[in-house]
Structure formats: C-alpha cells, structure tokens
Amino acid sequence: MRDDARAKAAIEILDGFLKGRNLNNILETWNKNNKFAGSSDREKIRDIVFDVLRLRNTLKYPFELENIYESGRSLIFSYILYTSKKIEEIFTGNKYGPSRLDIQEENILEKFIMNKGKFFIIKDNVPDFLIEDLKLSLAEKFETIMGVLDKRSPISIRANLNKTDLFYVKETLKNEGIDSELSLSSVQGLRILNNFRRVKMSQSFQEGLFEFQDLNSQKVIEECDFRNYKKFLDFCSGAGGKILCLASLQKGRGSFFAYDKDKIKLEKLRIRAKRAGVDVGIIEKKEIDKYYKFFDCIVLDVPCSGSGAWSRNPQQKWRITPRQIEELIMLQSNLLKQAKNLLKDNGKLIYITCSLLRSENQSIIENFILNNPRFSIVRQKNYYPSEIGDGFYCAELLKNKQFCNDF
Numbered sequence: 001m002r003d004d005a006r007a008k009a010a011i012e013i014l015d016g017f018l019k020g021r022n023l024n025n026i027l028e029t030w031n032k033n034n035k036f037a038g039s040s041d042r043e044k045i046r047d048i049v050f051d052v053l054r055l056r057n058t059l060k061y062p063f064e065l066e067n068i069y070e071s072g073r074s075l076i077f078s079y080i081l082y083t084s085k086k087i088e089e090i091f092t093g094n095k096y097g098p099s100r101l102d103i104q105e106e107n108i109l110e111k112f113i114m115n116k117g118k119f120f121i122i123k124d125n126v127p128d129f130l131i132e133d134l135k136l137s138l139a140e141k142f143e144t145i146m147g148v149l150d151k152r153s154p155i156s157i158r159a160n161l162n163k164t165d166l167f168y169v170k171e172t173l174k175n176e177g178i179d180s181e182l183s184l185s186s187v188q189g190l191r192i193l194n195n196f197r198r199v200k201m202s203q204s205f206q207e208g209l210f211e212f213q214d215l216n217s218q219k220v221i222e223e224c225d226f227r228n229y230k231k232f233l234d235f236c237s238g239a240g241g242k243i244l245c246l247a248s249l250q251k252g253r254g255s256f257f258a259y260d261k262d263k264i265k266l267e268k269l270r271i272r273a274k275r276a277g278v279d280v281g282i283i284e285k286k287e288i289d290k291y292y293k294f295f296d297c298i299v300l301d302v303p304c305s306g307s308g309a310w311s312r313n314p315q316q317k318w319r320i321t322p323r324q325i326e327e328l329i330m331l332q333s334n335l336l337k338q339a340k341n342l343l344k345d346n347g348k349l350i351y352i353t354c355s356l357l358r359s360e361n362q363s364i365i366e367n368f369i370l371n372n373p374r375f376s377i378v379r380q381k382n383y384y385p386s387e388i389g390d391g392f393y394c395a396e397l398l399k400n401k402q403f404c405n406d407f
Contacts, residue, residue: 001041004097007076007090009034010048011098014072023049023315043197047152052079053314054150057123062108073098077105081112082120125150126310129322130357134307137358141384145356148385153312155192156183156389157199158213160276161248166190172204185388186218188248208275213241214312216389217354221245221299223381224350224396229296233283234258235339240269240280242299242352247278257281257295259288292341297348300339302332304355308383308391329359336368340375345401349375353393356385361393374400 001009009030016026027049031042052059052075059078060070068074076098080090087109093100101109112119124131124146135142157180159169170180170190178198183189190210192199204210221242226232226249234243237258247256258280260266266282273280283291305325310317336351343349353360362380369375378396385391 001037001044002096003085004090004092004094006041006045006048007080008096008098009037009045010052011072011076013045013049014052014075017049017053017315017318018070018072023053039197048076048079050314051152052076053318054152054311055079055082055125056314056318057125058082058120058150061121061123062112062119066104066108068104077101077108078120081109126307126317127320130307130320130325133357133359137356137361138384145385145391148387149311149314151311153214153309153390154387155196155199156186156213156215156218157190157192157210158186158188158218158245158248159190159210160208160244161188162252162277163207164209169204169210172209173199173202176202176204178202183215183388186215187222188245189213189215189218191215206275208277211241211244211272211276213245214309214389216383216386216392217241218245219389220352220383220392220394222249224394225348225378226250226297229348230254231294231296232256233291233295233298233342235298235300235342236260236302236335237269238262238265238301240272242301243269243280244272244276244278246299247276247280252278255281257283257291259283259285261285288342293344295342295347296344297350298339298343299350299352300335301352302335304328304332304353304360305357306354307356308354308385308393311385312390325357325359329364332360332364333367336364340372340399343399345399347399348378349397349399351395351397354390355393356382356391361395365395365397369397376400 013026013030017023027046059075059082062078063074080087091098091101126134138145159166166182173180176198178195179193180190181193183191199205232246232254234240237243237260240258243256243258256278258269269280305320305328306313306316339349351365355361365380369377375397378398380395383392
C-alpha cells in the first residue's frame, strides 16, 4: 500500500474510534474487509493510529484554534505535519488516498509553514480530568513521564528459565534474523531491536523458550522476596504473565495456582503454561472459598486505570471516566479483602498495579493497613514509565501472626 492509502485507512479507523467504537474491533473489522492489505500494511496502519492516539491533545489543538471539530482527517493532517512528512504526498485526491485539502486546511498549512518549529504546542496527552491527579501523584516527574507516554513502548521478552537461559534465547533469535539486547534491569529480559513481527513466529517462541513481557513488569516480580514460600497464587491472574514470570524465577520450585473470573483469559493461561512447561493449577470461581488460609504468597495484580501503560495502550486513556476510576478503587479494595482470607499467617501479599495514580496505589494500601492491623508493609515502590518499559506500583505486605482478631 502507498502512504496515502494507509493514511486514508487510518482516518477511517480513527473516525470509528471517535464515535465510541472499540478500537480492537474496528481494526479487526477493517482487516477482514480489506484482505488485499498485507500484514506489514496492517501493522503500519495500526502504528499510525496508535501514534495519533498517544499525541491526541497535541494534534487536535491547531484545529481547535480554528474552531474545527476533531475528526480522523484532522488528526491525520496534524500527524503528517508533526512528523515532518510532505502533506501533498498524502492528501492526493486520488481514489486510494484522502481528498485534497479544503480552504480551512490550506490556511492551517500556511500557518504551519510560516511558524515552523513553533506551530505545535506540546499538550499533556491525557484526559483533562486526570491532569491534576497525575501532577499530585508524579510531582516533579510529571513532565518527564508525560513525554515518555507520548512515545512507543519497547518490545521486550522474558526468557523461560525453566527451559533455557537468556544467552541461548538471544543466540537463537539472532539465527532467525532477530536482534536483541540484554536488559540491565531484568535477569530474564531481552529488548527486541528489529524484525518485531517475526518474534512471535520464531521457533524459540513456539518451543516456549520465552514469553512477551514488559521489562518493568518482569522487574516488579524479580525484586520481590519469595524465599521460604512454597504455595503461590496469582489472584486476578488474567492470562498469567505474573505467575509464569514467578515460576520462571523459581525454576519450578513450589506450587503455582491462578484464579480469575475471566474464563477466556484463563484459557490463554492454560495454553501459555503448557508451552512454558509449567504446571499451573487453575482455580474455578466456585472453588475459591476452599482455599482459606492455604497460600504462602499471593500476587494480586488488580484491574486499574492502566495509566502506567498508556504508551502501549493509548486507546485506554481516552475511554476512562471519573466514574470508572471510582469503581476501580472500590474493586481494588474489595479484591484485597478477598485475597487476605486466602493467605496463611506469616504469608506475603503482593499488591500490583500498572497505574500512576496515588489513589490506586499508596492510598489503597494505607487504607488497607489501617483496617487490617495484622498486615504490615515490607516494601513499596513505583516503577515509572521509561525507555525500559511501562509504569507499575508494587507493595509487599506481610500478614503477621501475633494478632488474632482481624477476621
């Protein structure tokens, strides 16, 4: 496909998103209806759409000044200018590309040419209602992290130490034409440098020698102290990224369990665990109460705003609402209450989010400790978004034995 045809496709997809449709569904439908587009074209179109959503406030601002409503076309027009591409090669007017510029767009283009270098005002590309909360949560790091969220996230993998080691994975990928580099932040991690689309098709992936996982996500688990624990539960496991990372670190030492209400995600976990050669016991919803005070260590990676991963999933930040934040905070507190009942005395509860908001992180833990005096904070840490990976928060809590009136 030509660049103008990709731009036209991105405009169509963005228009659907701005009308409130689910982005993944839009992309899937477009792919089905346009089978002439190869995998490379589909990926490039997706990349354009995601880039635009990362920069949405910055890109729509020039049109707001002219009182022109936001559309897929206006966003792509600004994106072409922002990325220093030639507008005349995109808005060609032929049947494959967007129509030629109208008078209003010509006027904006003229202002861009006259004020090049000062045309775009870099905005905070997050929902307006969250800007103050993010400033309070991030303090002096706010501007830096906003800049990180405007950029694409790195593609990283985690070696499965139950089957191999980092150096073998690195070498096998290189033999398949995929370059990677060792991570200084993770003992299991590699950052992919090229041929990203080949990675999932590689022989080493099919053999379960590695999994896709953000480097900071790996680091969260690697920095926790799991010594002296044998029975592990991933509560709210999803597709099992955290429990598989833990099993890799433990090299199979211990028993591993997973619980989630989403059966589709649990089925994905079964597939991943089989490929990784890890035995993970799947606990059904109707069985969970049988595991009262059964586990030594519980990993609780709760649903959250996902604000630490908005670079990877930029569509999420434009769908979140104040009401949803409130509901998530209530859910996070309730999940802590449920998880604590499954933990043995002297056991460890590890609370994790991929949120930047204090209200989903420190405030949740402070309130939990206040209402559950048997628990104490062993360690808590923010992992901020960077060129390494996404943002996370982690708190390790110890359930002390000496109190007896908590339940």
